[in-house]
Amino acid sequence: MKINFNYIKAIIIIGLVMFLYGFAERRNNDRKLNKIEVQFIQFENLYVTEEAVNKLLIQNKVGATSVGKEALDLNRVESILNNHDMIENAEVFLTLDGTLKTKISQRKPIGRVLGNEIYYIDRLGNKMPRSQFYSARVPILKGVEEKDLKNVYPLLDYISRDKFLTEHITSISKGRSGAYKLELRKMDFELFFGKAERIGDKFNNFKAFYKKALKDDILNTYNMVDLQFGNQVVCTKK
Incomplete structure (x- = not known):
């Protein structure tokens, strides 16, 4: 029986790619958050400060080094911020370098x-x-x-x-x-x-x-x- 080496080579390459992708994703998820960035939009006056937002997140165990990226629930973080008396809307996303960014619209x-x-x-x-x-x-x-x-x-x-x-x-x-x-x-x-x-x-x-x-x-x-x-x-x- 004639062996199709090209077919075997393709399977090996696909398997290697999947392994490397999974390995990289796992390492990425295992990393801790590097920092939190808070950005206020729309209004100049600060009815809630960056310090207050950071304190709120830390109190809810969303600190810069307290939780791994895999365990971070962005919907939960948004819910925490949106429940604040001075926040009208908050959007949260995570960058590849491990920065948790928050865009906050204050109530007016x-x-x-x-x-x-x-x-x-x-x-x-x-x-x-x-x-x-x-x-x-x-x-x-x-x-x-x-x-x-x-x-x-x-x-x-x-x-x-x-x-x-x-x-x-x-x-x-x-x-x-x-x-x-x-x-x-x-x-x-x-x-x-x-x-x-x-x-x-x-x-x-x-x-x-x-x-x-x-x-x-x-x-x-x-x-x-x-x-x-x-x-x-x-x-x-x-």
Whole structure:
């Protein structure tokens, strides 16, 4: 019987490749983590620090040398980070050199509620605790309870997306009727907004009024500016 040496050679080469691949993969998995890199994206202000993230991972036994790469559960690491009060989303991946990299999006506050409990409302409309590392410069909410968050959120969200409104509005007060009053930075008059409806129309009317009154130098002559009546702005002079 004629022996096909080429066939045997091919089998040996395939077997050797598989052995080397398995050996390399096992050695790679047996290596310890070299380091952890934390990257914050989107926002400049740090409501949670790199040190706090590293401490959280170490407390959950995800240290730089405490666990082998084979035993590392990336989904578990992401879950640990995403459960942090100041983290909106975390992505975790492992590089070939043994570096655990984390990309973290922090929660962004858009309002601060003052009352028996003090907390933020984040950009998704959820309660957010205060940070020990940074105090956000956002409108203060007075007379607002947790049950009111769904109602006041569209108003806060609109303000947070508008540069002019963000620069000028310092606080929002809720009355018993559910209507809102806004306080403005460096302005003597109160801005009566009414209920959180027709938000875009009301603010567009206010911007038109503000631009005209600023040009005529009469902003400081008003005591109250009322936006609740249709397409008109009703002003009360001092």
